[in-house]
Amino acid sequence: MKLRACTASLICKKIIDQVETDPNIPLGSIQDHFQKTYHVGISMEKVFRAKDMARKHVIGDYTKQFELLRDYALELQATNLDTTIKIDVCPNGNPASPTRFQGMSRGLVGLDGAFMKGPFPGQVLTTAGLDSNNGIYPLAYAIVESENTASWKWFLENLGDDLELGINLNYTFISDRRKGLQIAVDQLFPNVEHIYCIRHIHDNMRKKWGQTEYKDHLWRCASATTIPEFEHLMKEFSEYDKEACQRLKQIPLVHWARSHFSGRAVYDVLISNICEVFNGKIEKGRDNPVISCLEFIREYLIKRICNVMKAMKKAKGPLTLTSTDILNARKKGASQYIAKWNGANKYQVTGALQDQHVVDVRNQTYTCRKQELMGIPCRHAIATLNDMSKDPEVELDIYKWVHKVYWLET
Template sequence: MTMQIKTLDLEHTCGHVDANSKVSSEWLAEKYINYFRDDQGERLKKFIHKVFTDTGVTIGYHRAWFARVRAKLSIYGDASDQYKRVYDYASAILKYNPGSSALVSVTGAQNPPPTFQRMYVCMEACKVGFTEGCRPLIGIDGCHLKGAYPGMILAAVAKDGNNNIFPVAWAVVEVEDKQSWRWFLELLINDIGFHNGEGLTVMSDRQKGLIDAVETVCPKAEVRFCVRHIWANFKLQFSGTAFKESFWRAVRTSSRFTFIAEMAAIKFLSQDAYNYLAAIPPKYWARHAFLTRSKSNLLLNNLCETFNSVIKEARDKPIIHALNG
């Protein structure tokens, strides 16, 4: 009898599967909860790569997103529950920071339960620090909350004697409009003084409703517009190196003669471009026309831009954690 002996083929020819339904968002949230606690600002693409490196499993964007949501729920709790604690938070500020301001506004107070609308905070140290150590200039700006509930953060940021940014007051409001800005500015002026804005310089990006609110609450304040935003809108219609150079020379010069010369150069290039800039009074954006009482030739609202960048991670948290920074 003849026996045939077959050799064992040890070469693996099966395809590799890098997906696994067992790696659920619940499992990921539990396993990587410390990762999300420490690296809240990281992009989900980096988290997806980390999971693949650790486990060899590829997860989709939506599974990674749900994992982050579940992890944040474990870390911070339910976002809706924190709105029930804003009164306690405001009371704690008033109790442990005497002289501070903390105001909560609600709707539906006559028909319980009330609904959170706005909250304003100005610490006593911020009031004193601004009045005693900062130039009489504030930048005001708004940015979006990025959590489960919509809203806006309004902030007033100053510049101290060393040209460092100095947060003065902040608020969470339902929407950015004339009414909410007026509410915020009235509380701010009441805290820092400068009745009717006299002696104060206000820098803004010309947000919706803000200009009208400033004119109502601070009619005697010097108003400046962020030049970067003016340029961003201007260059959409009038681009080119010649326009750019003349525009910024007109902005930065402290000489009225030079300003007129540069505006004439812009007019030579385009009558429409000249008319566009001439429609904005120079006192709002040209250095030569600024008042000297603020002791600052600030042209950009980068005070608020920097502040908004610093609080970027906080804006994605529930309200109490967001206000705590």
């Protein structure tokens, strides 16, 4: 085939399939392809224009897709039952559109934001929870003009309407203290427990205290589950570097120290990677026009939900796969603990290095707080159950001690 006039439009027609298969195909590869296939030399500027034309043809024009947003919203509502779509137009004409996915039961909500790419600035705000298998469960996403208090407030108001979150909300939010987020949370949900990602706290401290020892002290303090243990570790940190410890104390303990968490949500995470993982999966979609971006996210979520359902079908027993693995690991560790009955409803449980705690059988409370925070029997509880099982009159079922959120039927 011979090309008499190799225009950008003609090049575009020849490379549409290539661009659709690989949107990131290098310009040099296209240039070499035409040289070898058609024996035509074309400038890099013309290749750039042709690829841009092909890309717009494949994923749609950026400006035109904003004009089609309302039609897209109607189509989504018609084909995705119980999905909420809201479009709010600001005075400067920047639209925003969230899509909500149902399903959350652990009381933990992660919040995060990521930059849009392409010619129009913007942010993708996301929120995700944890499912019963300790996997992320995306709940909602929105494209907004910028990340600020007004955008977060609008996003959280819509989320609150969908999930029926009142002003007395008892959920737990976790974030890396995004711009404008704290003010929005305080105004809309004053009773919420807001956890700050410990990794981002470390990143802020690393500018002055970058040694590994600082990170180790910070993580040990944050991971402690009881107040006495926390105070002991903070004392060690202060003896190592008093200034760094004082800097850490400026952040309210309820926002980062596990020992001061309320336990209202069933989780033990200290980092906000549930949303960061989600944002990583949709990164390729963020350089597309608005509808193409939203479709990229929606299709990813469909695939994810189907994969989770397939994984759950492999589970054997009453619990999800991950919770079963955690419980089995704790069963093995419990063999190193000794439980002593006090003659009533409590057991004193002692392990290695004088790890001693009390288990209240009647109220199912544990002074280590590990089960209270995560909802899966700790080694102290399992050691207690092992001792109780020696009594032939006592009928025990360890699964009854596992929070219902981990049950497959839930």
